[in-house]
Amino acid sequence: METSARWRAPVLVMGAALLLPLMLTFAFNLPRWLTVVLLVLSIGAGAMGIRQVVFQREQAELRAEAAKERAAAKPEPEPTLNEHHVPAIPIDSAEPYYRFVLSCKVCWTTHPDADHGNPRGLAVHAVLERARQITVTGAPTDSDNVRTRLAAELGVKVVDRSGQITAWAEDVGLTIPETDVARLARLAELRKEKQVLHQERELEQSTRSYLTENVFTDPGSAMVWWLSRHPDQIREAAALLPTFAELTAAVNDTEVSPKYAQAERPTLSAVANGEWNRLAGDEDRRQLPRTSDPD
Structure with missing residues (x-):
């Protein structure tokens, strides 16, 4: 209360207490001593009246403040908890042709000013909408992790978009149909195979390109390639030059050089197995298998 309004009544009472004796004195021509007595009595009565007014006002203010405190301290009634079990409902996953199966217990409380005709449907819709935002980012093969995340997110109490209910979910379950599980397992195996x-094909293509472009360009390159793998078989590598010449010609679709055409051609396996060293003379070397016999 403002100061002017608070002291308005006391000022009026005191003013009346002062004016009343003066008015009586002028009206009845009272002696001065009687006027003084009346003033003292009037001021005393006015002071008592002011005190009573102030006291009643303070008491009223105290009662109003106490009532406000009691109203503030009074606990609000707990909203009624409602539940609805959703046994199984399909919900989208990250794969377009595979869907999760969601089960949960939808819980909700209705706000005091709610006027929706079907709060249960509103709660189920709110929970499913939140669930779909999570499942559409989860792979069907990772249903366990998606279920854990889903249970954590849906357990949070959230006010729905209409502002009429607060909904959440408990006992969340998330599965994949058995037929889809088998299909997904088969697809995973096929992807691995x-x-x-693909890696084997790339390795084969790389090997073919390497042999064609770097090894069998001429007999000398082929011999160097052989020596890099058999550094202790220098004589054998030299003896294989006719064979390398024939392989180089076949790879590049050309004729064998005349200087190698009539030469002996021991097989690579014979040289690699050490048979070429164990043969004593030319007659024995001629007994080795050859890639082609001279005319």
Whole structure:
């Protein structure tokens, strides 16, 4: 209360207490001593009246403040908890043709000013909408991790978009149909096999390119390649020059050089197995298998 309004009544009472004796004195021509007595009595009565007014006002203010405190301290009634079990409902996953199966217990409380005709449907819709935002980012093969995340997110009490209920979910379950589990397992195996075949094909192509472009360009390069793998078989590598010449010609689709055409051609396996060293003379060397016999 403002100061002017608070002291308005006391000022009026005191003013009346002062004016009343003066008015009586002028009206009845009272002696001065009687006027003084009346003033003293009037001021005393006014002071007592002011005190009573102030006291009643303070008591009223105290009662109002106490009532406010009691109203503030009074606990609000707990909202009624409602539950609805959702046994199984399909929900999208990250794969377009595979869906999770969600089960949960939808819980909700209705706000005091709610006027929706079907709060249960509103709560189920709110929970499913939140669940879908999570499942659409999860792979069907990772249902356990998606379920853990889903249970944590749906356990948070959230006010729905209409502002009429607060909904959350408990006992969240998330599964994949058995038929889809088998299909996904088969697809995973096929992807692995495809990846292995792709890597093997790339290795084969790389090896072919290397042999064609770097090894069998001429007999000398082929011999160097052989020596890099058999550094202790120098004589054998020299003896294989006719064979390398024939391989180089076959790879590049050309004729064998005349200087190698009539030469002996021991097989690579004979040289690699050490048979070429164990043969004593030319007659024995001629007994080795050859890639082609001279005319």
